[in-house]
Amino acid sequence: MNLHEYQAKQLFSEYGIPILPGKVASSVEEATANARALGGTAWLVKAQVHAGGRGKAGGVKFCKTPADAKEKAAAILGMQIKGLTVEQVLVTVAADIGSEAYVGIIVDRATKKPVFMVSAAGGIDIEEVAATTPEKILYVPVDVRYGLPTYDAMRMGFFLYPDVKLARGAAKIMQQLYAAFMASGCSLAEINPLVVTPQGELVAVDGKMVIDDNELDRRPEIAALRDERSEEPSEVDARNANLTFIKLDGNVGCVVNGAGLAMATMDLVKYYGGEPANFLDIGGSSNPEKVVNALRIITADPNVKAILFNIFGGITRTDDVANGIVTATRANPLKVPIVIRLTGTNEEIAMKILQENGFTASSDMDTAVQQAVALAQGGK
């Protein structure tokens, strides 16, 4: 789960990391009022969406009067960034910027540890820095049993700043960021940029946090930060039904059990010249209700011209899936053709249920995918 910038910075602040005063707004009036309430002489109005490159897309604007803030907020609220509508803006006091550094921490698959990445060349082009001048980034893995020791934090501090006072300040911020990362169940946390003001003070100007979805059950206060307005509605619907669903642009609606097989099914649709309309994993449990929900979500997409079920029953009982198909289509008759591939646990019972209700099913994946692609393209 992604947090918005204002949420991440609020958490940073709770762990002692210096941030600039700011307030989130959902309307133009609120944005203007925020600028007035914050005081100062210059502000930033920043789009709060789960997309990178906000600045480049015109979602971050500088303004010098509350009236100007109103105008900028009016331009940003409602705009589209990478397909997402901006519903909220953060109004913050603008800082004078002396230098910009990058400080990030991510769970690294290779070392199997949280790893810090820091660079004095922070700001919006950090990806390019990583790609073209990797020597400008210092990587420091952390053994979670000991936490981030001061000597490692200081090593990173001196990598960013030759001045011992700044190095110490940065080291403290890294330890605070590490504490926030661990306590919030993050898979990623970053400060970009970490700014040194002309007065020599360190401040986290922008921040990002990604929470491991598996942590949310035991961290209700973090789970409550989820902003469903900023997500694709069908994906929210699917998550609430315990399905993993990602909407794509094609016309073959796919219902599969297991993530690997679901991806392989999408690949096979493409292999036979079709385009998948979605990734949908109904998971391992046997529950006809899941199938009903899956069909409802898929048929809500007007692009879908054919539906493909690919079920390999292990834990999943294929007769439960067959019952789900029958129940769902009885309540809401399908307007598009359906191709069913079922094999595995209770396959004979499933086939019988389907036949008695006027469906045909095959046990071969390639045959089923080819049929679905042909049907989606208007063939037989």
Added chain:
Amino acid sequence: MSVFIDKNTKLVIQGITGRDGSFHAKQMMEYGTQVVAGVTPGKGGQTFEGTVPIFNTVMDAVQATGANTSVIYVPPPFAADAIMEAAAAGVSLIVCITEGVPVLDMTKVYPFVKERGVRLIGPNCPGLITPGESKVGIIPGRICTPGPVGVVSRSGTLTYEVVYQLTRAGIGQTTCAGIGGDPINGTNFIDCLAAFEKDPHTKAIAMMGEIGGTDEQEAAAYIKEHMTKPVVGFIAGQTAPPGRRMGHAGAIISGSSGTAAEKLEAFAAAGMGIAKRPIDFVELIKARL
């Protein structure tokens, strides 16, 4: 012959009285696995299905029965502790089936098991099966048959698909290993490839990877350097849009690394056979046996 498990495997099941644990305990017993003990705190002294003794702790179970392998079916919040408990109790192999274990929990568990020299498979995996001898986990027994192919995979149902296609074509397996799709898992492709290389009965290997991470690329480099046996590979997620999570926490494309194209390139550079579809394994493996 086989890798990791065989007919001498003595299994303790953590979470044997739970919904999933009890169902799969029966399946494993029917398959012929030596299930010597179960663990459910508070139910020590009872028996499962009238034959398998239940203990309060893994330590008690190991001391009383000599179990050398553990399989874990406990819910995600307790899985990390269950793994450490098994490692501390002295089993040499732990298979963790549980899906949804927080990755930060695994950053603590991983060094704990490594320092004790214990092999961990998973979490979030279907486990192991050595056809005709032993099954530890949830891979359906009837889709497997004994034979010369080692199977290793990051996914569950995709493993079943490939194994099913192989078995239908009359090609059996030494051992099938589902290593799981989480960002931090106990055993990677290289561990399994090394084991299959050493196993005299394995003549060829089928390997199913996914987008995300660099495990497959590292495995390809290992194959090029160290393997004498032929390996056929597949990558799921060739058409997945970048940056989107596809169910497995592991299947995230980060930056330029982890794409299907990059992994397939590494496979080609290692001289591996490349299956474009699951069904292609059949012909590619046949040609290499």
